[in-house]
Amino acid sequence: MSRTDSRGLVLDEKLLFESTDPGRVGYSLPQCDVPEVAPAAELTRDEITDFPELSEVDVVRHYTRLSTWNYGVDSGFYPLGSCTMKYNPKVNEQAARLPGFAELHPQTPDHLSQGALELMYVLQQDLAEVSGFPAVTLQPAAGAQGEFAGMLMIRAWHEAQGNKRHKVIIPDTAHGTNPATAALCGYEVVPVASDGVLSKEALEAVMDDDVAALMVTNPNTLGLFESDIREICDLVHEGGGLVYCDGANLNALMGISRPGDIGIDVMHFNLHKTFSTPHGGGGPGAGPVGVVEKLRPFMPVPIVSKEGDKFVLDYDLKQTVGRVKGFAGHFSILVRAYCYILAMGGEGLKRATEMAVLNANYIRARLEGPYDLPYKQRSLHEVVFSETALANDCHTLDVAKRLIDYGYHPPTIYFPLVVKGALMIEPTETESKQNLDEFCDALLDIAQEAKTQPELLKQAPVRAKVKRLDEATAARKPKLRWVKE
């Protein structure tokens, strides 16, 4: 079976506003059972110009057609590096929609929301067990907000010690959110080069008594365990600093190594990565944060505590950095993550990590050679190739677009920046050997095509809804909303 000549109908669909027909409606409302009144006319608006007017069927077809232009984990293999696109169990979705969760108001008194609070309390404890941190907050909305909460705690802790430190060290392989977060906390960013992994020597060269923290990602964005991490943490601690760990890659460590045991002071979790909650087309995720004991008083409020046999939303943290969002967190995402932990159990989580690492190393073994592997240390959950072995001036972008024609979502590309034309592949544990083999065959075919028919790569994709899009014009003449012509 050829993998690149299948067919299917791709239906076009206008914008909502272009399909609108005045007078059409898609809603039903109950009769007004009280006297109808209206506010003073000078306060009310005119009708909303050009707002949609569609029937229920119109709306259903519209979004159904849009959905067919998308590629999700349920469509096929989605090896987007650093994003851990594992299967999203359907039971999680059902759990989050249980009326006792979905219809619970956040201002409900604690004694009438014990089930929700117990779930959060147990999830705090489970995440603490997986990570080795004694305290966990569930409030942050996403990984980047977890970073923010974590770095705020670090700064607040320093200030409480009477230390005004100004610098944060960040390796060149870090996610862009790390330096952006440090800046948001008022810190100056000091970059440090790494050669695959961060060395003690490189760190020593930039470490001084103005350094508040080191932000590391472990395993890092090359998929490598920071092998000197204990010594590095010691060095930072001796210098009076703290160590923040970006937990984006925790899927490589469950049941194998706990960041809280090896010298890390703060780490965020990405529940939408490691704990299988859906990525949702961009979110919502959830970014709980684990901290060492001395940072517990600084956590954002509220957290969930247990008083006797009752669970309570606890606002009583003396040195809290405050709240980072409304209410207590992305609760329905927390329900999904907890459902996943129940389904996997402790052993299952470890097995997930083992299979994720097995899968990444298998892809590495099958592709190394035709694809250049710049860093040879043992990979964990992901593997990063460069574009340097590609023939005929073909680049990573071309490989990525050609993969679309083969029916795959491309890996993360051009990140991390330390690899020329990076192709960052993270298979996760939920892919079978068969899937990986077919994917590797596709990438090997593409490397061959680069030699013999490079135009196939340069023109790709040809089988998607649209061909390559003009991103330069989109940025130069931004058109960010529809307006009637």
Added chain:
Amino acid sequence: MRYLPHTDVDIRQMLETIGVENIDELFSGIPESCRLQSPLNLPSALSESEAMGVLRGLADQNAKVSEWDSFLGGGAYNHFVPAVVDHLVSRSEFYTAYTPYQPEISQGTLQAIFEFQTMICQLTGMDVANASMYDGASACAEAALLALRVGRKRNKVLLSEALHPHYRETVATYCCYLDVELIDVPIADGVTDQKQLADLLDEQVAAVAVGYPNYFGQIEDLQALADATHAAGAKLITAVAEPLALGLFKAPGDLGADVVVGEGQSFGIPISFGGPGIGFFAVKQKDMRALPGRLVGETVDLDGKRGFVLTLATREQHIRREKATSNICSNQGMCTLIVGIFLALHGKQGLRKLAELNYSKTAYAKQQIAALDGFELAFSGESFNEFVVSCKEPVADLQRRLEQEGILPGIALAKDYPGIDNGLLICVTEQNSREQIDRLVTALAGGDL
């Protein structure tokens, strides 16, 4: 394990291809000193039916708004969600995808966000909206940061005391290490005190943030606030915690708001104990490049066919790192979809009618309660969906008493607003029948139900 497809034969073959003896060897890059020496102390795996049993047991302990007579609002609103919404967002091509980095196979998400951005602009009366933020509170904080960036040397932000307390607290958290002075603007009769605002405004003020409706449900005189704010060269941030109000009341953009942020939960998102919701964020054209977060723009493909892409990425953290407009990396994808579907279904007519229905219900409740002995409306002026009553009876006692009748009467304001005498914030939506409202009134009055 049903989520893990590997057979023993697969594993053996894979290890062979890799050239290692066993799984353990794959972890040889992790020093022994960093290894966990014991198994994770977590329960054993449960079957799907067992796991659902546990979760159902937890869910059943909670008070559902569908079974209680709930008058709770305060930033999370109980509105009806048409069946269509959940069916469409359950299309897993949407929810199992990620940020649309590869536009050719993400046109569904991208077009839906483009439509969302358009509808937010139409609703708020603004020019440009982003692809969403985490929630109303964090969007409000990012709005303050935008004003400080654009305002350059200005370093004060004035926050109306009638702005949602969570929004004010979140702004404070975001600004705490940024050399910013946050100043509260007192309230007068439930809205931002214009006289005191005038006194506080000076050339150091980057922005003034107010709620619309504010935390008490009151409709602020935005035009007057905008005029005063602009006269001092500052920006007016309008935070909308109950966006259904925009179906009926004038759009903030038409009343002089420079930044409109808010919470979109009212538009089809389950209240789910407060999250996730969705923050929206809209500005005028001149501030487009200062926006935080993702933006979707229209363009064409190689064949000249219309398509959509993420754009203006040079503002963002993955390109500009520490110089980015925000550290935000995601948007609330699935929630933008919900809001889009909800707004498309209700449309021009439905949104207005739904808002009018909510207004009438609230007006009825307000009138009935105001007529009771021992209760009076704390404020005059227009309000939407929510209002504050001052009670003779201590609010905590009252809440406990009504709970016995299956009624959640509202939110006690004592903690956040000790100045309001025994304040109770009551919320009424289209989900509250007249019968429910009458029961509330009878119960408040201490009568038999």
